[in-house]
Amino acid sequence: MFNIVHKEMLSSNIVLFDVEAPLVAKNALPGQFLIVRADERGERIPLTICDNDPVKGTVTLVIQTVGAETQRMADKLNEGDCFADIAGPLGNPSELTDMDEEELKSKKILFIAGGLGTAPVYAQLKWLAGKGVMADCIQGARTKDILILVDEMKAVCGNLYLATDDGSEGIHGNVTTALQKLWDEGKRYDLCIVIGPMIMMKFACILTKELGIRTIVSMNTIMVDGTGMCGACRLLVDGKVRFACVDGPEFDGHLVDFDSALQRARLYATQEGRLLLKYREGESHHGGCGVCKD
Amino acid sequence: MAADMMKKIPVREQEASLRAHNFKEVCLGYNKEEAENEAARCLNCKKPGCVEGCPVSIDIPGFISRIKEDDIEGAYKVLSSASALPAVCGRVCPQETQCEGRCIRGIKGEAVSIGKLERYAADRARELGLKPVRENEENGIRVAVIGSGPAGLTCAGDLARMGYDVTVYEALHKAGGVLVYGIPEFRLPKEEVVEKEIENVKALGVRIITDCIIGRTMTVDDLMDREGYEAVFIGTGAGLPRFMGIPGEQALGVFSANEYLTRTNLMQAYDIDSRTPIMVGRSAVVVGGGNVAMDAARCALRLGSDVHIVYRRSEAELPARAEEVHHAKEEGIIFDLLTNPVEIHTDENGWVSGITCIRMELGEPDASGRRSPVEIPGSEFRIDCDMVIMALGTSPNPLIKQTTKGLEVNRRGGIIISEDDAQTSRDGVFAGGDAVTGAATVILAMGAGKAAARGIDEYLKNKHKND
Numbered sequence: 001m002f003n004i005v006h007k008e009m010l011s012s013n014i015v016l017f018d019v020e021a022p023l024v025a026k027n028a029l030p031g032q033f034l035i036v037r038a039d040e041r042g043e044r045i046p047l048t049i050c051d052n053d054p055v056k057g058t059v060t061l062v063i064q065t066v067g068a069e070t071q072r073m074a075d076k077l078n079e080g081d082c083f084a085d086i087a088g089p090l091g092n093p094s095e096l097t098d099m100d101e102e103e104l105k106s107k108k109i110l111f112i113a114g115g116l117g118t119a120p121v122y123a124q125l126k127w128l129a130g131k132g133v134m135a136d137c138i139q140g141a142r143t144k145d146i147l148i149l150v151d152e153m154k155a156v157c158g159n160l161y162l163a164t165d166d167g168s169e170g171i172h173g174n175v176t177t178a179l180q181k182l183w184d185e186g187k188r189y190d191l192c193i194v195i196g197p198m199i200m201m202k203f204a205c206i207l208t209k210e211l212g213i214r215t216i217v218s219m220n221t222i223m224v225d226g227t228g229m230c231g232a233c234r235l236l237v238d239g240k241v242r243f244a245c246v247d248g249p250e251f252d253g254h255l256v257d258f259d260s261a262l263q264r265a266r267l268y269a270t271q272e273g274r275l276l277l278k279y280r281e282g283e284s285h286h287g288g289c290g291v292c293k294d
Numbered sequence: 295m296a297a298d299m300m301k302k303i304p305v306r307e308q309e310a311s312l313r314a315h316n317f318k319e320v321c322l323g324y325n326k327e328e329a330e331n332e333a334a335r336c337l338n339c340k341k342p343g344c345v346e347g348c349p350v351s352i353d354i355p356g357f358i359s360r361i362k363e364d365d366i367e368g369a370y371k372v373l374s375s376a377s378a379l380p381a382v383c384g385r386v387c388p389q390e391t392q393c394e395g396r397c398i399r400g401i402k403g404e405a406v407s408i409g410k411l412e413r414y415a416a417d418r419a420r421e422l423g424l425k426p427v428r429e430n431e432e433n434g435i436r437v438a439v440i441g442s443g444p445a446g447l448t449c450a451g452d453l454a455r456m457g458y459d460v461t462v463y464e465a466l467h468k469a470g471g472v473l474v475y476g477i478p479e480f481r482l483p484k485e486e487v488v489e490k491e492i493e494n495v496k497a498l499g500v501r502i503i504t505d506c507i508i509g510r511t512m513t514v515d516d517l518m519d520r521e522g523y524e525a526v527f528i529g530t531g532a533g534l535p536r537f538m539g540i541p542g543e544q545a546l547g548v549f550s551a552n553e554y555l556t557r558t559n560l561m562q563a564y565d566i567d568s569r570t571p572i573m574v575g576r577s578a579v580v581v582g583g584g585n586v587a588m589d590a591a592r593c594a595l596r597l598g599s600d601v602h603i604v605y606r607r608s609e610a611e612l613p614a615r616a617e618e619v620h621h622a623k624e625e626g627i628i629f630d631l632l633t634n635p636v637e638i639h640t641d642e643n644g645w646v647s648g649i650t651c652i653r654m655e656l657g658e659p660d661a662s663g664r665r666s667p668v669e670i671p672g673s674e675f676r677i678d679c680d681m682v683i684m685a686l687g688t689s690p691n692p693l694i695k696q697t698t699k700g701l702e703v704n705r706r707g708g709i710i711i712s713e714d715d716a717q718t719s720r721d722g723v724f725a726g727g728d729a730v731t732g733a734a735t736v737i738l739a740m741g742a743g744k745a746a747a748r749g750i751d752e753y754l755k756n757k758h759k760n761d
Contacts, residue, residue, distance in 0.1 A: 023506065027512070042569055044570070087467070225475075227510075227693070228692065229552055230550065231552055232553040241537055246534070246692055257544075267546050275569065
């Protein structure tokens with residue numbers, strides 16, 4: 001069992017947990033992820049790692065309540081409770097971790113963080129800051145209230161450019177609008193690392209390809225075991241079948257087939273929607289609409 | 295006494311039309327009278343072929359003769375000294391090609407039903423609360439076993455019995471490997487059988503740590519250098535599922551058998567209380583002819599789909615256990631043999647709508663000795679379906695290889711071991727099971743775990759001989 005030592009709501013639908021998982025905390029590197037299960041009947045959920053403290057033996061998880069399972073985690077798990085399972089760190093560390101400090105310092109790196117993607121981007125920026133490298137970052141969200149970890153982000157990056165779709169904070173527009181703006185102002189980068197919703201990564205990659213910036217994305221596919229067994233996380237990269245859990249999760253964004261990945265991400269959408277409805281409405285939902293027979 | 299000594303005592307089963315709609319065990323097993331009558335058919339041969347046919351060399355006439363005398367404790371002692379998982383083996387071994395395939399009774403009539411008798415003895419022993427026992431004093435030497443599937447559990451159990459201090463590391467949240475994520479409940483009950491057998495291995499002093507992925511959470515070198523293990527056994531099983539590379543394989547509704555089975559079995563998605571989603575199609579096509587294909591097909595059937603199995607060779611070449619093929623047919627699964635998929639079709643939203651297959655004929659024998667299938671030109675036809683499950687085997691998991699320096703693997707990615715002692719190219723690191731051979735059976739993995747336990751024992755005895 002994995003104890004929750006701290007819980008914090010970052011916005012109305014995003015929650016942060018610090019959880020005791022000493023081996024994971026000791027070995028986690030930026031770019032890696034976890035599989036988490038709330039309790040004995042729970043689903044295995046892949047989550048990115050926002051932070052890890054090898055001394056305290058804790059990892060920081062940030063969860064957005066997108067389905068019944070994540071909603072349940074946010075509602076039911078509190079400080080002093082436990083996650084039944086935390087398995088990781090999974091996936092390959094970021095290619096940045098293979099570079100020496102000199103190489104890192106020679107690169108102009110731009111991160112693009114969309115929504116919840118801010119959490120894993122923070123892990124990478126913090127790791128770089130520890131090496132004395134302050135990369136730039138565009139952090140985007142729909143609106144001001146769901147821009148998360150802004151102070152923490154500021155502390156570990158060079159320039160932090162905020163962008164909101166509704167213009168309530170920072171640049172008015174999405175992350176690609178912001179990138180185009182920076183480019184037009186004469187900013188240049190050698191490497192772009194984009195983490196966020198798949199649709200955002202797709203459009204960011206279309207722009208960075210035009211601009212000729214090498215781009216890495218982190219693919220948040222459907223997963224079950226996360227260790228290289230089930231094959232649920234498969235996607236096409238450069239026309240070949242790849243598995244996000246053991247070949248990724250980071251891939252060359254210009255080679256990822258986003259359209260088929262976006263399509264596969266919808267696989268359980270209907271079932272997830274029904275489960276969420278059932279969870280939210282509980283006994284009051286009797287399926288009178290005729291859509292949900294269960 | 296049975297009227298016809300030439301024939302097996304039939305085993306009671308759940309009726310096909312009933313079991314096609316539930317996940318309860320298909321085979322109900324022998325009762326005392328049936329078991330004793332079947333045991334009486336054993337001729338107690340001087341040179342028993344059945345023992346030679348058994349990958350873990352169980353003294354088969356030995357345990358059968360004790361069943362005859364209703365000495366369950368004695369029968370279990372014989373079984374448990376050779377096998378860590380007798381209640382599992384009695385249910386999932388391909389007896390027809392192993393022990394029962396060598397039975398003298400089989401020459402003129404039907405072989406003795408060794409598998410069903412093994413199951414009977416192991417199930418009765420469990421009801422009586424019997425546990426396996428250590429053979430030697432604890433020696434305090436620590437050994438790590440990676441993977442809690444059949445190879446790992448067998449290796450761990452044997453080493454513990456010899457006196458070693460054994461810890462098993464499991465990547466998933468539950469111990470058992472393929473016994474929990476792969477083989478379905480209706481063939482191998484989890485709570486009553488698998489969990490109890492694992493409890494028995496623990497009763498020998500084996501510790502099992504779940505949620506720990508060796509190659510990620512810790513490495514093989516961490517285990518040896520930091521955690522103080524003097525030997526390591528790698529039994530990580532088969533790896534990533536293979537796909538065919540045909541058009542449409544990324545469509546919504548195309549699954550690997552591993553994913554479909556893991557959702558159904560490990561995550562128990564068939565249970566209304568489980569929160570893991572699973573797709574239930576109206577009509578499913580399962581591609582492949584092995585045990586995994588049969589398991590996936592029969593799970594899909596039980597969840598409510600009509601099911602076709604598409605296999606490119608003929609019935610004689612089906613690699614699955616005969617009993618599973620027989621059960622699958624009884625339950626109403628349609629076999630399209632000598633048939634191979636060429637393309638998966640989708641509707642306007644990207645969901646599977648059908649599969650085009652081509653008829654095959656058998657040509658010359660290939661490297662495996664099986665006649666290789668050849669396409670019959672122009673014989674394409676379409677099967678309408680909304681789900682396709684690929685059960686085409688697996689390729690080895692790369693994690694341990696990538697993170698263990700000096701660990702050699704073969705062309706296909708299987709770990710290379712010495713035939714004498716199961717040691718890998720790394721000193722003190724042993725391996726066995728699917729991680730070495732590629733996808734095989736539970737019992738072959740157990741045989742490999744057993745051989746590695748002997749290899750580890752010799753290695754450590756040699757290392758400590760001057761202590």
